[in-house]
Amino acid sequence: MFEGPDSFRFVAAAFAASDDCIKVIAIDGSLQFMTEGGQRIMEVDDFSAIKGCYWPDFWQGIGNKDAIAAIDEARAGRAARFTGYANTAKGNERYWDVKVSPIFNEQGAVESILSISRDITALKAFEDEQILLRNELAHRIKNILALVQAVASQTLKDDADMATAKPTFLSRLGALSRGHEILINAQHSSTQMSMLADAVVQDHGTDRVAVDGPEINLSAKCALALTLAFHELATNALKYGALSRETGRVSLTWTISSETGEPMLHLTWRETGGPEVSAPSHKGFGSRMIEKALSSYLGGTSCIDYRKDGLVFSISAPVVNLTEN
Numbered sequence: 001m002f003e004g005p006d007s008f009r010f011v012a013a014a015f016a017a018s019d020d021c022i023k024v025i026a027i028d029g030s031l032q033f034m035t036e037g038g039q040r041i042m043e044v045d046d047f048s049a050i051k052g053c054y055w056p057d058f059w060q061g062i063g064n065k066d067a068i069a070a071i072d073e074a075r076a077g078r079a080a081r082f083t084g085y086a087n088t089a090k091g092n093e094r095y096w097d098v099k100v101s102p103i104f105n106e107q108g109a110v111e112s113i114l115s116i117s118r119d120i121t122a123l124k125a126f127e128d129e130q131i132l133l134r135n136e137l138a139h140r141i142k143n144i145l146a147l148v149q150a151v152a153s154q155t156l157k158d159d160a161d162m163a164t165a166k167p168t169f170l171s172r173l174g175a176l177s178r179g180h181e182i183l184i185n186a187q188h189s190s191t192q193m194s195m196l197a198d199a200v201v202q203d204h205g206t207d208r209v210a211v212d213g214p215e216i217n218l219s220a221k222c223a224l225a226l227t228l229a230f231h232e233l234a235t236n237a238l239k240y241g242a243l244s245r246e247t248g249r250v251s252l253t254w255t256i257s258s259e260t261g262e263p264m265l266h267l268t269w270r271e272t273g274g275p276e277v278s279a280p281s282h283k284g285f286g287s288r289m290i291e292k293a294l295s296s297y298l299g300g301t302s303c304i305d306y307r308k309d310g311l312v313f314s315i316s317a318p319v320v321n322l323t324e325n
Helices: 005-017 036-041 062-075 121-155 162-186 193-203 218-239 285-298 320-323
Strands: 019-026 030-034 080-087 093-104 110-119 190-192 209-212 217-220 249-257 264-272 301-306 310-318
Touching: 019 036, 036 121, 062 080, 062 093, 062 110, 093 121, 162 264, 190 320, 193 218, 193 249, 193 310, 217 218, 218 249, 218 264, 218 285, 218 310, 264 320, 285 301, 285 310, 310 320
Parallel strands: 209 249
Antiparallel strands: 019 030, 019 110, 080 093, 093 110, 190 217, 249 264, 264 310, 301 310
8 A cells, every 4th residue: 555645645535535524523522624525525615614613513403412422422432323414514404324433542542533424315315205105105005995995885785786796896996996097107196187087088988078177186085086986977877877878978077266265176077968867766885975975085065966957966175175185
C-alpha cells in the first residue's frame, strides 16, 4: 500500500469520494471533523459554522435519544448503531443509517468518537411504500371477503335450488373478480366510475346501454360494491327487463351537485322499451343488495322504482364517501 504523502493523498481522495458522512466527535458529543464527502452529502458549505455543535442535536424525535445513547455507548468503549431522521445543513430531510464507534488512544482509553452515516432515504421511502401497499392489500381483501360472504349467504340458502343458485353465485363472483381486475389495472387504490360503467357494457355484450357522467374516483370498497350492483342490474335487465327485448334501452348516468354545500353523487339506472314492469312479490338478494347494502357502503340513500314503462334505480351519496376506504 501507499506510504508517506501518497498514503495521505489516497486516504483524502477516498474520504472525498465516499458517499458516507464520516465525522469525528469529541467525548462531550461536540462535532469536531467531517470529511469532504460528508460535507457534500450533508450539504455543508462552511464546516466552521457547525463545528463544535452538539452532534445529537442534529437528530429529530427518537433519533435524538438514539444519538445520545450511541454517544454514551462509545464513551464506554462499545460500538452502537441506529437509524433516524436528520436534516442537511440546507434543511432537506434525510433518513440515515448510523454507526458510532469509540476511537482509542495508545493507553486504550477512549479519546474521541467516530460516526459514519449513510443516507438511506430512498430505501426508507421504499419500505414505507411497501407497508402502505400491504395494509391496502389486507384492507381490500377484507372488503372482498365481506362481499363474498354476503353473496354466498344470500345466494346459497339452505332451501335454494342448487341448479339455479350455483351458476348465479359463480356469476356474481365473476363480477367481483372483474371489478377487482379493474382496480389492479388502475395501479392504485382507487378507480373511476366510468371504467366500471364501461365494463358493464362490455361484460354483457350490448350496445344498448348508454353511459354518461363526470369522472369520479372510487375507493376499492365502493368500486367493488358498485360493480356487483351494476352486474345485478344488467343481469336482471337481460333476463326480465329492457335488455330482454331488442327495442329495450338502458341509460346509466350520474351527476354531482353541491346544493347542500356538500358535493353529492346522483346516479340513475333507467330502463325503457322493455316489457311492462311490475313490483315483485318478494325481493331477492339482488334487490336487497342494491337497495340496502349498496346505500350502506356508499353512506347514502337508494331506491328501486318498478315503473310500468321500465325499472329505475337511483342512489344519492356524499362524494367524500366514495373515495374513503
